[in-house]
Amino acid sequence: MSKGKQIIPIVIIVLLVVALGFTSSAAFAYWQDISKTGNVVIRFEGEGANLIVERTSEDFTGRLVPEGRIYFDGEVDEVTFEYSVEIDKTLVQTMNLVVEAVDVKIGETDEYKELVDIQIGPEKNAFEYEIFNDIVTVTVIVRLIEPIDEAEAILRGLDPSVVNVEDAEAAYNFIKNETISFKINFSVTPRES
DSSP, X not given: OOHHHHHSOOOEEEOOXXXXXXXXXXXXXXXXXXXXXXTEEEEEOSSOOOEEEEEOSOOOOXXXXXXXXXXXXXXXXXXXXXXXXXXXXXXXXXXXXXXXXXXXXXXXXXXXXXXXXXXXXXXXXEEEEEOOSSEEEEEEEEEXXXXXXXXXXXXXXXXXXXXXXXXXXXXXXXXXXXXXXXXXXXXXXXXXX
């Protein structure tokens, strides 16, 4: 990115459908089924169960920008979503909860999806929770990674490992003012003994 472009923040309007505009709770009690509520997908594989997913964090309205690029009101460098997942007590000792981010897109394409960092619990993009209680709190943190090409890394004296695109200016122009979207899959799988 040229020096002039570095001053201009990367402004990404995030209308994450994670916001689930309406009351974001849904109960599902069918196995071998896939159920959707907004962008939350719940998958079941096994015998009868009840799984309730409710988003407990507030709706996000603002602009997500890379770390260190907050220049205006309404800009943030990370967005946190929390979900409360209630599981049948009978499943607590026998199943694990798997949460994963899928279908990550900027605008209508996944071309620069690697610039969207989604942390689920302590892991990137997916995490398997061992269930010890019938209610599990799931935290999803979304960040935008600044596009950096080889020329910019050299110009700024950065380690070559931070290079994440071939042409930072083209990536910037492609993603600015676009919507980031993704789905969060919740599923339960048998715990290995």
